[in-house]
Amino acid sequence: MSILEAHDLRRTFTTTTGVLRRNRKQVEAVRGVSFAIEPGELFGLLGPNGAGKTTTIKMLITLLLPTAGSANILGLDVVRDAREVRRHIGYVFGGDRGLYERLSAQDNLRYFAELYAVPARDQRARIGELLELVGLTGREKERVEGFSRGMRQRLHIARGLLHDPALLFLDEPSIGIDPVGARELRATIAGLRSAGKTILLTTHYMFEADELCDRIAVLSQGELVAEGTPAQLKARVTAGSVVEVETFSGVGPADVRGKVDAVGALPGVRSVVVDDRPDGETVVVQVEPGVDVTAAVLGTLSGIRVGRVVTREPTLEDAYVQLVSS
Amino acid sequence: MLTVGGVISFRGLFNWLNPYVYVPTMLVAPIFQILLFVYIGRSAGVGTDAFYLVGNAVQYASIPCLFAMANTIAGERWTQTLGIVLSTPANRVALFVGRSLPVIANGWFVAMFSLFVGGWVLGVDLPVSAWPGIALTIAIASASCTGLGLLQAALALRVRSTAVLSNIVFGVLLVFTGTNVALDSLPEWMATAGRLMPLTHAIEACREVVAGASLSAVAPLLLREGLIGAVFAVLGLAALRWVEAESRRHATLELQ
Ligand SMILES: Nc1ncnc2c1ncn2[C@@H]1O[C@H](COP(=O)(O)OP(=O)(O)OP(=O)(O)O)[C@@H](O)[C@H]1O
Numbered sequence: 314m315s316i317l318e319a320h321d322l323r324r325t326f327t328t329t330t331g332v333l334r335r336n337r338k339q340v341e342a343v344r345g346v347s348f349a350i351e352p353g354e355l356f357g358l359l360g361p362n363g364a365g366k367t368t369t370i371k372m373l374i375t376l377l378l379p380t381a382g383s384a385n386i387l388g389l390d391v392v393r394d395a396r397e398v399r400r401h402i403g404y405v406f407g408g409d410r411g412l413y414e415r416l417s418a419q420d421n422l423r424y425f426a427e428l429y430a431v432p433a434r435d436q437r438a439r440i441g442e443l444l445e446l447v448g449l450t451g452r453e454k455e456r457v458e459g460f461s462r463g464m465r466q467r468l469h470i471a472r473g474l475l476h477d478p479a480l481l482f483l484d485e486p487s488i489g490i491d492p493v494g495a496r497e498l499r500a501t502i503a504g505l506r507s508a509g510k511t512i513l514l515t516t517h518y519m520f521e522a523d524e525l526c527d528r529i530a531v532l533s534q535g536e537l538v539a540e541g542t543p544a545q546l547k548a549r550v551t552a553g554s555v556v557e558v559e560t561f562s563g564v565g566p567a568d569v570r571g572k573v574d575a576v577g578a579l580p581g582v583r584s585v586v587v588d589d590r591p592d593g594e595t596v597v598v599q600v601e602p603g604v605d606v607t608a609a610v611l612g613t614l615s616g617i618r619v620g621r622v623v624t625r626e627p628t629l630e631d632a633y634v635q636l637v638s639s
Numbered sequence: 640m641l642t643v644g645g646v647i648s649f650r651g652l653f654n655w656l657n658p659y660v661y662v663p664t665m666l667v668a669p670i671f672q673i674l675l676f677v678y679i680g681r682s683a684g685v686g687t688d689a690f691y692l693v694g695n696a697v698q699y700a701s702i703p704c705l706f707a708m709a710n711t712i713a714g715e716r717w718t719q720t721l722g723i724v725l726s727t728p729a730n731r732v733a734l735f736v737g738r739s740l741p742v743i744a745n746g747w748f749v750a751m752f753s754l755f756v757g758g759w760v761l762g763v764d765l766p767v768s769a770w771p772g773i774a775l776t777i778a779i780a781s782a783s784c785t786g787l788g789l790l791q792a793a794l795a796l797r798v799r800s801t802a803v804l805s806n807i808v809f810g811v812l813l814v815f816t817g818t819n820v821a822l823d824s825l826p827e828w829m830a831t832a833g834r835l836m837p838l839t840h841a842i843e844a845c846r847e848v849v850a851g852a853s854l855s856a857v858a859p860l861l862l863r864e865g866l867i868g869a870v871f872a873v874l875g876l877a878a879l880r881w882v883e884a885e886s887r888r889h890a891t892l893e894l895q
């Protein structure tokens with residue numbers, strides 16, 4: 314049995330603007346999303362800003378009612394059996410908020426242990442274990458207001474695990490964390506996975522998703538546009554290659570962005586994206602199999618100073634960019 | 640969760656628990672309020688010192704009760720912990736009642752302290768034998784005012800402002816509960832409204848206890864005070880429940 318099943322979830326928000334003359338606007342944040350998560354799986358939910366990832370999670374963790382569709386966790390309906398569902402899920406979001414700043418790490422955990430009805434006699438041991446797991450042992454007596462972002466994030470994860478939930482939701486846990494901290498965080502998440510936890514993770518870092526996730530769903534404008542293992546998603550563009558051209562156009566008439574459409578129109582080109590670098594740009598061209606477009610691309614970019622040109626295998630990021638920009 | 644959770648969240652969310660804020664607002668300000676009204680009373684030649692002392696000391700319990708209750712509930716919006724709290728299976732009644740217990744204890748302490756210090760400063764004779772009755776009366780006053788605090792906290796959660804509401808409610812209580820102007824001297828409608836508010840009956844009971852009345856003599860007043868507080872507490876819990884349900888439907892709390 315799947316741990317989580319979502320069937321055609323939808324969520325519409327009504328926003329109003331203006332004080333006197335109220336303008337109502339409907340935003341369809343999630344438009345018919347279905348997926349399932351199997352026990353022990355680390356499931357990635359990817360998608361650009363505003364794609365509807367957090368909204369989907371909020372419906373699953375019972376903070377929002379779906380406008381339509383349904384979902385169940387361990388066979389419990391997230392609307393009808395909300396209270397029971399809450400016993401089996403943990404929720405962690407990224408950023409440095411969501412903790413009681415004036416309290417110590419230990420008291421933050423104790424409070425949530427109370428809310429999750431962890432028996433008083435088990436609390437001390439459980440909190441000790443979790444502090445150890447997230448590497449905060451020795452700092453538990455300090456007030457959270459003095460904690461760095463990475464420490465806060467690890468404390469959040471400890472909090473989400475207090476009641477040993479069957480399913481853990483991690484909504485952008487690595488946001489704003491330095492590379493070393495993010496690496497430690499990934500190790501923690503990987504550790505949870507090998508300990509058998511089922512996890513739903515959202516992130517904007519593709520290498521992170523590639524490294525951690527067993528399966529990934531890509532959400533774009535409220536709809537699932539792809540689902541599969543990282544390898545399967547890459548395979549969607551693997552039948553082909555990627556040409557990367559370094560350019561140094563600066564700003565001006567020879568701006569490389571003005572040529573994107575022309576490059577995109579070349580035969581054999583699937584998509585084109587321009588990434589900024591400190592000293593210029595990188596033009597990333599997805600190419601169909603068996604076609605060599607390098608010369609044509611360089612021809613189209615004539616007038617712009619060009620640096621290194623490489624042809625490489627696609628990454629998960631390439632697959633993602635292609636999925637959400639098509 | 641009721642007691643341990645209540646105390647932890649009180650420490651975590653009540654941002655006045657810092658001596659630089661607590662001492663002036665909770666321990667010094669009520670004495671000023673008492674002195675102000677006692678001297679107004681003296682110069683106008685109405686009411687005894689004890690009348691103003693008791694009225695203002697008990698009424699001042701509304702500052703900790705209203706502000707602390709609003710802070711410990713609506714303050715979750717600033718810490719952005721509300722989403723996490725509401726995603727737990729915790730029983731909401733136990734959760735919010737638990738949070739109100741330290742508020743009640745603190746309100747009791749503030750009013751007792753004001754009465755004791757105010758009486759000492761003004762030389763008002765508060766007989767030792769009256770103190771057990773005073774302590775009980777003030778405990779009931781603090782509890783019933785915290786009931787109103789719960790309702791107000793639910794509103795504050797929704798409108799995202801705590802201080803404005805608490806200040807207004809404090810002002811209303813100051814005028815309507817017979818703190819400084821006996822209910823008989825207020826316009827009829829104000830007196831009627833005052834009788835439906837917390838503190839009114841407790842202030843009256845406390846004045847009688849200080850004047851030597853026995854606890855059984857003021858029992859009906861205390862009962863009514865407790866009942867009013869209970870009604871407000873139930874309304875408050877219902878309002879909190881409604882706010883949560885409303886937020887699940889319309890995303891009104893912008894939970895993280
Ligand atoms: N409470 C709300 N009221 C109105 N619109 C909302 C609300 N919450 C989300 N939305 C809208 O729903 C859409 C999806 O938002 P959501 O937060 O789910 O995106 P996301 O995929 O989590 O994005 P991000 O990567 O930036 O976190 C957006 O257009 C957003 O503006």
Ligand SMILES: [Mg+2]
Nearest residue numbers: 366367368484
């Ligand atoms: Mg999000």
